[in-house]
Amino acid sequence: MSAVNSLARPRRAGRSANRRPGRRPERMWAYLMVAPMTIGLSVFYLWPIAQTFFYSFTKSGPFGGHAWIGTANYRALVDEPSVLQSVANTLFYAVVQLAGIPLAVLLAALLNQRGLRGRSIYRLVYFLPVVTMPVAVAMLWRWMYNGDYGLINQLLSIVGVRGPHWASDPSVALYAVAAIGIWMALGYNMVIFLAGLQGIPTMYYEAAAIDGAGPAKMFFRITVPLLSPSIFFATVLTVINSLQMFDLAYMMMSTPGAAAGTANPALPQVRTVSYLFYQKAFVEHDLGFGAAVAFVLLGFILAMTLIQFRLQRRWVHYA
Template identity: 40%
Template structure:
């Protein structure tokens, strides 16, 4: 009886999991394995596949464009991740206090997260317009002449970073807000008894008790920043002079414009290795994060 019941439950479990396993195999596992094999080949989707071994990886080391987009990606991550974490944390702290309209502000800050990147890019392109954009008009009120944001090799990347940070701010803010609401008010009451100011409570109570939340947000933010593509593609298409081109954008060009599928696959696995190393370092440092 028990054996038949176990067999029946096991059969139903397999049947219920089967659609998901089929989807995972066809749309995740197979592409991962296929792209890994392609990274050792030369294929333009028209001619037969040629095995080239490690040639694609060797070529990446001498590809000046890849080196440039690699450092552009580092620049994007190094600026956008800390900026996003700091701003979202302070917004979460501000919304955690007893102010009116908290639900409205939470929804307003989260709205860009669920908005289409196409719509966001169009709005921000108008804001950055050097002639009639809102940003340069605002700067002109203070006697400052605004630059040509998206056509300047200096200001194009900061403009893309600002847009990306603004769009993802609400997600990190809600994660921090959930972490803040899990902190017992007893800690703050004890700090007030000891005469702690609001800054002392933030520094010695809030920040240490949010270390695990901050760790999660940091890991996710770094992974997302290294995979940025839509903002670059829609706002600047990697220009001017590849000043905003990042690894995923260059990968897209090689795969779907130059049809160098093997080279693009090799680039994808280099990106995977970079993200993996950074994530492992963050997990290795997690012990220190959790020691506060």
């Protein structure tokens, strides 16, 4: 899903003009050099897309084999309430993740001030969760979210608030998971914006200062519009990644004493589409239904990305 980046940035060196037409030995070398990757991608990625599509019209027997059942899996998608609920959960999660973007813009703008001391330390600290294994991050937060012994409720009790069981209370669990998501991605978005800010010429700010503009006005009138291509890029990426969220939900929902990923009371409110896919295909071994869910996910991602590219004309300024 990373190709999006190339759309948000000007292309680097294009096709060279002085490249010669392929001579025979060169052509042979070219085929040899692309062969391993072509074979590998075909076997493990390209053909599987077609196979998944085929599976989505079948029901897999207990001893392998796939019986053609037409569109039954897709019709079952509509009937099963967990599907619609998981689509709603995923959408909600993705929308909440977008709240992290203004936060990251603000942090980047603060960090970008000339002569600021300790910039590289701040950047290191904010980026730390990006390189940390999501499984470990989720485990840590689940411990902090613990209703009885968690740090969060302990801190809340100081100010006299009695916190809920964050990871298992259906009314708050998805918010709790979404907060972890924002925390994990903050440094990543911030770094994208830092790079974008470096491309804004200082003279705009100097001119605005002469006209008597204050910091707030400069931020909203100069920084935000000129940063909008980076903001767009981060938004598209955040949505694509959020729509596929699995690790955090999986880790938050597993219960001690049972196999991972089973029955937390908040599961219906936290289960994402990707989680549902995993559960159907690999826990309940219903490959056909799982394949249909995977295509729901694909359609969902394509639709959301398309909508964003449509909307971009209204607010993204390309200098």
